[in-house]
Amino acid sequence: MNGYPDSLNGLIEQLKKLPGIGRKTAARLAFHMVRMPDSDAGKLAEAILDVKKRLVLCSFCQNLTERDPCAICQDPHREAHQLCVVEYPADAASIENSGAFRGRYFVLHGNLAPLQGLGPEDLRLEKLKDLVVQQRISEVVIATNPTVEGNATALLLSKILKPLGVRLSRPACGLPVGADLEYMDPVTIRKSLDGRGPL
Numbered sequence: 001m002n003g004y005p006d007s008l009n010g011l012i013e014q015l016k017k018l019p020g021i022g023r024k025t026a027a028r029l030a031f032h033m034v035r036m037p038d039s040d041a042g043k044l045a046e047a048i049l050d051v052k053k054r055l056v057l058c059s060f061c062q063n064l065t066e067r068d069p070c071a072i073c074q075d076p077h078r079e080a081h082q083l084c085v086v087e088y089p090a091d092a093a094s095i096e097n098s099g100a101f102r103g104r105y106f107v108l109h110g111n112l113a114p115l116q117g118l119g120p121e122d123l124r125l126e127k128l129k130d131l132v133v134q135q136r137i138s139e140v141v142i143a144t145n146p147t148v149e150g151n152a153t154a155l156l157l158s159k160i161l162k163p164l165g166v167r168l169s170r171p172a173c174g175l176p177v178g179a180d181l182e183y184m185d186p187v188t189i190r191k192s193l194d195g196r197g198p199l
């Protein structure tokens with residue numbers, strides 16, 4: 001219908017399923033792949049199959065790993081009684097890269113997003129509760145994103161975790177480093193003033 005060969009249309013259709021990729025970008029990526037050397041195209045296809053084959057979820061923290069339990073859950077030098085709950089594996093990786101947290105993680109693999117059909121039953125909350133009890137976690141940092149969904153998720157988590165007697169905290173929200181006040185949205189400015197510290 002669009003004049004492309006079937007195989008090219010097939011590739012475009014698959015690429016369109018990726019997050020943030022519309023028809024135009026999918027077509028651009030597909031044309032790029034057509035021009036790729038065979039060896040690079042093979043490596044790309046192989047890399048996709050490889051992660052699908054080798055990655056599993058850590059049975060403790062639910063993060064992606066090639067070995068269960070994952071390296072962080074196995075590390076005896078981590079703060080064993082501190083847990084940081086995040087929405088996605090990429091969030092755990094960002095916090096890990098900051099070096100600011102030395103405890104362990106728990107990955108929800110989502111947030112409360114009723115509009116997208118995501119409810120509490122999609123968030124592995126039983127596994128989180130088991131982990132907190134079994135590992136005698138004393139402090140939980142709820143690091144879901146400061147979005148409507150992330151805040152709703154944080155509220156739900158606090159309701160579930162409070163009865164277990166753990167200390168709960170939420171990272172402060174504020175101005176990003178290097179930000180220009182002129183271009184900040186009012187909510188961010190308000191939150192950063194609410195959480196202001198002494199000079």
Ligand SMILES: [Zn+2]
Pocket residue numbers: 058059060061062063069070071072073
């Ligand atoms: Zn783990």
